[in-house]
Amino acid sequence: MSIFECFDASYGAGFYESIPDGIGGTNILHDGLVAAHAGADGLLDSLGESLAVPNVEGGTDIFKDGKLISHSLPNIFGGTDTYQGTELVSSTIENVMGGVDIFDGDMAMQGFTAPNVFGGEDFLSLGNAVELMSFDDPLAHSAEFCLDPLEF
DSSP, X not given: OOGGGTOOOOOOBSEEEEEEOSSSOEEEEETTEEEEEEETTEEEETXXXXXXXXXXXXXXXXXXXXEEEEEEEEOTTSSEEEEETTEEEEXXXXXXXXXXXEEETTOOEEEEEEEOTTXXXXXXXXXXXXXXXXXXXXXXXXXXXXOOBOOO
């Protein structure tokens, strides 16, 4: 499972990377700064600590302050579907780079992950690229390109 399948934060647009910290956890960096730390049992970020617990369906339940905030389970594409309550909020599908493609609940692509040289993975948000590519001349609108924050 990709660390970015359960990472819930909005530190800003763009590029995130995960780097193992050498003591069993993983640091998530955004713009060169540690934005969160993931351990074997959850995630610590500026919003507090989340507890990740494997569920009986083969996915992960995420708890914050003792309350279930998301529930994931494997999908038929080899990735995971993540729900908040009964609403599908994200789906992932394995990609050819060894990572996953991340989609929102409406199956609009949010971005993708790929392994990095540190033994972690990188996440790149696609932002409004799909919208810009719908123009007759996408290059004329390239200055309007922006990357969305990673939010689930």
